[in-house]
Amino acid sequence: AQSVTQLGSHVSVSEGALVLLRCNYSSSVPPYLFWYVQYPNQGLQLLLKYTTGATLVKGINGFEAEFKKSETSFHLTKPSAHMSDAAEYFCAVMGQGAQKLVFGQGTRLTINP
């Protein structure tokens, strides 16, 4: 069965600083991996996903994530944080084939001016 661990329930960075949100997964088969974002009082929307092919995936709003099979990780990064990036971020995993989508506990990102 798949599972996801997000290290750090809260991350705080200064505006302009690097954003790094950590995600590790476990899966018995090569997984599909996702990052979703939830802005305050809004629904979840997809930031980016990894299915096959290139392991460095670029998403919306300048975010990217790298699939590292050897480390079972899919960390989310952004070179320079913006105030508008303040939100809850969720990592999710799905096994290949028709399997359920499992989410991590989420990381709340705060941006300090």
Added chain:
Amino acid sequence: GAGVSQSPSNKVTEKGKDVELRCDPISGHTALYWYRQSLGQGLEFLIYFQGNSAPDKSGLPSDRFSAERTGGSVSTLTIQRTQQEDSAVYLCASNYLGQGAGEAFFGQGTRLTVV
């Protein structure tokens, strides 16, 4: 409609009453998921429907919770004899599991408050 639609958007109910939450997925999406998001918590998986396969009910927290999906489209999540700990936002998502993993699209959720 173009997106996943959930109704009602807000529901206040008295402890012990039954509630039904509705989800209208995106047309053509074969998979439908229900999640629960409690204050300060992540997304707790509840149940997953995929096509005509038997649903994965492994996340339902008790036998007071049940869900069905009629005609491979609309889904209803039913909570019987509601308790205060059932208060949460219930989220529905749908996607198309064809070749490769499609993006799961989420509804805006139903905020359930049990008083």
